[in-house]
Amino acid sequence: MATAGHRRAIEDIESRPDPRRQRRLTERLVKVVGVLLVAAICASIVGAPGFMSRTEYQSLQVFGVLLFAAYSLFVTAHSRSTHVDLERAYSAHLEELSQRLRTMAYRDSLTGLYNHRYFYEQLAHEVERSIRYGQPLAVLLMDMNNFKEINDTFGHIVGDKCLSLVGQVISRQIRGSDVGARYGGDEFVVILPNTGIDEALATAEKLSEAVASAAALHPGEEAVKLGISVGVASCPDDSRSAGELLHVADQRLYDVKASRKIGRGRADVA
Template sequence: MRLRHRLNTISIFIVATILVMMGILYLITHRIPLGIESDYEAVRQRINTILYLTIALSTMIIAGVLIIFRLLMGKIVDPIEELSRFPQMLIDGRFDGRLDVRGIEEYRILATNLQKIADSYKEKTDTIAKRQKVVRGLAILNELIGFITSEMRFDIIIKNFVDRAKYLIKSGYCAVVAFEPDSFKVKAFVTDEGIQDPLKVNLKLEGFFKIPLNEHLPLRLSFKETHSEQYIKIPELNLEVKDILTVPLIFAGKLGGLLLVANKLEGTFDQEDEDILMNFAFQAFQIIAMHEEITNLALTDGLTGLNNHRHFQERLKEEVERTKRYGRELSLLILDIDQFKVFNDTYGHQAGDMVLRAIASIISGEMRRTDFAARYGGEEFSIILPETGYKDAGVFAERIRRKIAETPLSLLGEEKVFITVSIGFASMGDNTKDKNELIEMADRALYLAKNRGRNMSCGFEEEKVFSQDYA
């Protein structure tokens, strides 16, 4: 810019000087004494000729100056300015600029070399940025692994997974839909806002997520690609977003769920985002799924597939504390197989194991998603009923009792037998201290059911144990 300014100044000075000289010459020639009148016309004609020649020469000089100025600008000044701007672009981190230098060959060579330097620097910078993203992803994954080792609840682990995926991709929304083994039944639905009701999800194999569900491939979509002016509508989640990236969560070759991020904070999702999320999700879900399997082994009864006694005690403690904190309802059932020792002595322990598995299956089929069943020990089972009062607990207990009593159980061969159970139930009251007291109340109700002839359900309420027909 300084060089251009100086050349402009010089050019203006030259033109102004010539114009001033022409003006002075004009004044001089028109004020010279002409002498004898007879020579007037000849002298005047000679002076005008000199003046016209001077004007023509001055015009040519001015034109030459302007032409030289333009050549200097095009061949020297413009390339120098272009070359001087380019380093500043690199300093500012703008590597996409291109040098377009014309003129002297040396300048073109210099521009080509500078462009090569810029392209090389951009390539190295992009490589470093990608490696930094990989390192960032590994650091986030490492933090997630550390959290997993200290937590056993699947939904809480998934919530942490969601938060870290959202942070990794820098999106405005993130969610995980986890499936039950070997099915598309939703086991957990967790968003960045918290653990949601799985019933809110209504996935269809031919719906919005058909590609990740059927082909186990990522789905990346922007509202511009759907010809929508404002958003993409996802009916399965009752959600509207401007863009979305969904990747399948695979474990042992099977689809275990979907991870989706939406509303990218800057721009839209690209192939790099997809690659980063796929890599992070794959590694994280392998660890989460393996942790879930190990946890299930530690918390599940190997024979019936229900939760074991240890897990029952932990869960009941949590539910009692939640009930007391929020003033909710909570009930507990304890179920005992009638004459099970006699049955084992008659048919053998192998047949007894079949009965335990059959009853566990019936219990699982009658429960809600929020209920919790466990093998309490031996031939006893326990069922935790959150958000359930005394009367509804009695109705549920009686339904379970009748279902078991009316279901023929197949033994080895074609022989079928009928089994009955006795059930004791109790509900949290204002004076219930802790889980141990709730268990004791249900136990006392079960003891009454046994003493009154078995094959019945009895409840504990207001310091009394009694039997009632809940049909």
């Protein structure tokens, strides 16, 4: 099902002018001008002998022929120029549509992060690269704290705003080489290339603190307090498989959530 963001993008694409239609209109206009010009020349030549001398009439004929020849040259040059311009415009138009469709295919419209599909593709690629070149790789799997209570208390509209806010925080905090994605529901993931476990844990702590300080939504008189729990796994220390690496991060995330529920710990990162 298309989201509101995707529907807006599709409507914007459909509203763009079609270069082929513009080309047809231009060609019709040139043809109309040509027909009117030929009609005017023929009418002048046919009606002129009654009130012109032979020399003037021959001059008019020559002028008509030259004018028509000039028009023919103009049409030829215009057609070539118009064809090139329209082809360029059409190619640019297709490239823009292609880019928008790629964005729709790989981006989550609510948070602006990459989606689940893109994350899996990049994780497999980064794990393979990590093993091939002997470079460390880390994965952060995050889950929002008490998100069900937020939805139940404030409604799903506020819940969506909270998800969007967390997505913005993640985008601002990670590096350009990192890949942030919405994993599903209230879960997020970040791929950290060339990152060891200690640096990954520090990044997880930074993200947790940034989300906690970004709780700035105020429906009515109440502020919504946000928080995330984070599970961290590294390659090749924890696993050399993309699926297993994600499983380790998920298990550590589960341990953090379980510890918070039974009150044995307050750490948000493991």
